[in-house]
Amino acid sequence: MNASLPEGKNAQRSALTREKVLKATLDQIYECGILAASTPEIVKRAGISRGAMLHHFPSKEQLIAAAVEKLLEDEVALIEKEAEAxxxxxxxxxxxxxxxxxRFSGRLFMITMDFxxxxxxxxxxxxxxxxxSLNFHTSLNQIWIKFFxxxxxxxxxxxxxxxxxxxxxxxxxVQTVIKDDPTYFDGIREYWKTLIHSQLD
Known part of the structure; x- marks a missing residue:
């Protein structure tokens, strides 16, 4: 029992480090965009060493993919909860x-649009x-089937x-990037609701 404790602590520490890196990566992408998101800044934001980051993510592409995967997994969980309601x-x-x-007019959309x-x-x-991305859409289709x-x-x-x-x-x-007009978007959304009702009622 005691011999396995350090291994458990190491696994917990490793998971925490990974979580910090992914969060820092998403924050950096959201603020600066993917092209300007540098690994030194991500390391600094996460409060870890560069070696610790490279241990988990040997390349920037793997890091971005893992961060986006984390973001989309969290979104799937939120969407599933709303669909269940x-x-x-x-x-x-x-x-x-x-x-x-x-969800699609804020942080989630801006990050996914950039990548x-x-x-x-x-x-x-x-x-x-x-x-x-394909896994995200597969998960959504499963939600549609299950809850709708x-x-x-x-x-x-x-x-x-x-x-x-x-x-x-x-x-x-996409339009929110160049058009700041909540009334315009509300109107489109309300019109779409009437179309959905015509299909589901």
């Missing part, structure tokens, strides 16, 4: 649309982040409706 009739579809807009833009011309980064059953709609139709909703949120998120 909808399925339990604790929240309406309108509430769910508003929740998605909140997708960078991955377009960076082959190493693209190879690292594409599997992460509908008697008049097939699984494919439900997935199409909700994935279209996600695409709309992303498109609106």
């Amino acid at each position: 909808y399925a339990d009739h604790e929240k309406s579809i309108d509430d769910f649309v508003d929740f998605l807009w909140e 997708l833009s960078s991955a377009r011309t960076d082959e190493k980064l693209r190879e690292a982040v594409i599997p992460v 059953p509908h008697k008049q709609k097939s699984t494919d139709q439900i997935q199409l409706l909700l994935n279209t909703t996600m695409c709309l949120m992303r498109g609106m998120g």
Whole structure:
């Protein structure tokens, strides 16, 4: 029992270090963008040594992919919780649309938009982040199937409706970069809610 204690402490310390690095990476990307996010600044922000960071993430591409994966895993958990509330009739579809807009008009969207833009011309980064992105979409489709059953709609139709909703949120998120007009975005969101009701009611 005692012999395994140091190993357990080391594992806990290692997990904590990894968590610090990933958080620091996401904060740095959000504030500066991927291209300007340097590993020395990430190390400084995380409060660890460069060697400790390299032990967990030998390359910047692996670091970014792991950070984005962590971000998306957390988002999937949040979306699943909201979808479950909808399925339990604790929240309406309108509430769910508003929740998605909140997520895709803030930190999550800005970070993912930045890494997708960078991955377009960076082959190493693209190879690292594409599997992460595909896993995210697979997880969402599983949520749609589990929490959005509908008697008049097939699984494919439900997935199409909700994935279209996600695409709309992303498109609106892009516009927030150049357009500061909450009324404009509220109007689009309210109009989309009426379309969803026409499909689900």
